[in-house]
Amino acid sequence: MALLEVNGIGKSFGTTKVLRDISFELAEGEALAIIGSSGSGKTTLLRCLNFLETADTGSITVAGETLWSAADTRTQSEEAIRKKRLHFGLVFQNFNLFPQYTALQNVMLAGQLLAKERPDYKQNKKQILADIETQARQLLAQMGLSDREGHYPHQLSGGQQQRVAIARALALHPDILCFDEPTSALDPELTGEVLRVLRELAEHKTTMIIVTHEMKFARDVADRILFMDGGVVVEQGDAKEVIDHPKEERTRQFLASYGK
Amino acid sequence: MGEAAVIWGRLTEAFWLNCQLFGLTLLFALPLGLVVSFGSMSKFAPLRGVVKTFVWIIRGTPLMLQILVIYLGPGLMGFTSPWPSGGSGRLVAAVVAFAINYACYFSEIYRGGIEAVPKGQTEAGQVLGMTKAQIFFRVTLLQVIKRILPPMGNEIITLVKDTSLANVIANKDIIMMAKEYSAKGLIWPLFSTAVFFLVFVGALTLLFGWLEKRLDYFK
Numbered sequence: 001m002a003l004l005e006v007n008g009i010g011k012s013f014g015t016t017k018v019l020r021d022i023s024f025e026l027a028e029g030e031a032l033a034i035i036g037s038s039g040s041g042k043t044t045l046l047r048c049l050n051f052l053e054t055a056d057t058g059s060i061t062v063a064g065e066t067l068w069s070a071a072d073t074r075t076q077s078e079e080a081i082r083k084k085r086l087h088f089g090l091v092f093q094n095f096n097l098f099p100q101y102t103a104l105q106n107v108m109l110a111g112q113l114l115a116k117e118r119p120d121y122k123q124n125k126k127q128i129l130a131d132i133e134t135q136a137r138q139l140l141a142q143m144g145l146s147d148r149e150g151h152y153p154h155q156l157s158g159g160q161q162q163r164v165a166i167a168r169a170l171a172l173h174p175d176i177l178c179f180d181e182p183t184s185a186l187d188p189e190l191t192g193e194v195l196r197v198l199r200e201l202a203e204h205k206t207t208m209i210i211v212t213h214e215m216k217f218a219r220d221v222a223d224r225i226l227f228m229d230g231g232v233v234v235e236q237g238d239a240k241e242v243i244d245h246p247k248e249e250r251t252r253q254f255l256a257s258y259g260k
Numbered sequence: 261m262g263e264a265a266v267i268w269g270r271l272t273e274a275f276w277l278n279c280q281l282f283g284l285t286l287l288f289a290l291p292l293g294l295v296v297s298f299g300s301m302s303k304f305a306p307l308r309g310v311v312k313t314f315v316w317i318i319r320g321t322p323l324m325l326q327i328l329v330i331y332l333g334p335g336l337m338g339f340t341s342p343w344p345s346g347g348s349g350r351l352v353a354a355v356v357a358f359a360i361n362y363a364c365y366f367s368e369i370y371r372g373g374i375e376a377v378p379k380g381q382t383e384a385g386q387v388l389g390m391t392k393a394q395i396f397f398r399v400t401l402l403q404v405i406k407r408i409l410p411p412m413g414n415e416i417i418t419l420v421k422d423t424s425l426a427n428v429i430a431n432k433d434i435i436m437m438a439k440e441y442s443a444k445g446l447i448w449p450l451f452s453t454a455v456f457f458l459v460f461v462g463a464l465t466l467l468f469g470w471l472e473k474r475l476d477y478f479k
Contacts, residue, residue, distance in 0.1 A: 090387040096380035099478045100402045110388035154479035
């Protein structure tokens, strides 16, 4: 059974249809790359999955549980959505680290706040907080940032900030980790360090959805590719297959513009 | 004790009223301004309209007039005056007028500060499962404070000097006290009130400079 089932997602802003009948599935441990030109709806799709935008139609199901359905208003309350968001993690194009917190605090903050909702929080407070800290340090180490724990975001390079953001998202153990053009705001020489992290995550079978313009990366690292254009899924399939032998004319044109 | 020392003493006493009015105005206007700013940013259009109109009226009319209306208005309209009699009533009325007036100015500064925090900060909090309150207090607030410190410093310094306006309803502040002497032909007490204001504002300037430095650690 697929871990994530997205069914018939549609979204309009005013009279502009941004997404039309988007459906796809994602198995556990799979990495899906979403490609397409600017304005094709990739980012909006990712934002719908993370409930930053509310889709007009369709449903989102994770591990058999329908998290959100346009047909069922009970799934749409603010509080219901807050909890369901935690199935997904999102890494933003512009990192969006909290500037007043150090790298370590950025990674720990959400976990600390969520821990307060645990019934055993009062009894085991010390242990819970210590565990959160240990885990955050491990994640930063995994990102190669052990020596940057105490640095504030403005003291870090873009690539370092994005790696902190990835650690921050991983800290909550999302089922599916989403990346919205994670290297687009970075200087070319810094994209490598972020892509390396993504590659490692894929090797460790992290379930991921990556919106990207890095075609070579998508081909080599993703298991599957979804090509979007004009708010619809034009083609999806095995990553190497789609890039090397696109079936649709539109996909071919798009890849050609990347010199592929 | 020479006459000069007596006059300095009486000026200092009168300045205490300015200080009280200053402190009480801040105490009420700082939080009230936040409520007003939320109203002016409300998604509910009628509420937003009412709050914005109210802010326009308060910012669009002289504070001196507002003090008079608040103090004398109820009585003139045939109601019994809500203010306690005597000096304390006059001070309370002035505090109410000042708090409302300054809350409106603060609300616009708050609104500017809140809207200047990138939307991505809120979104990052949301995808991390934070509640609206957690996002406001743990993510947004300090960034807002950092942004609004300079304009707030400006406004609060203006408040120090505006406190004199309370003498329009016979609150005996330092300017009113000094004027009594100038009416008797002694002009130096009036000029020397400047010293009180300069010292007070100097201290505030140092305080705000220190606060800004304290928040310099992040960008």
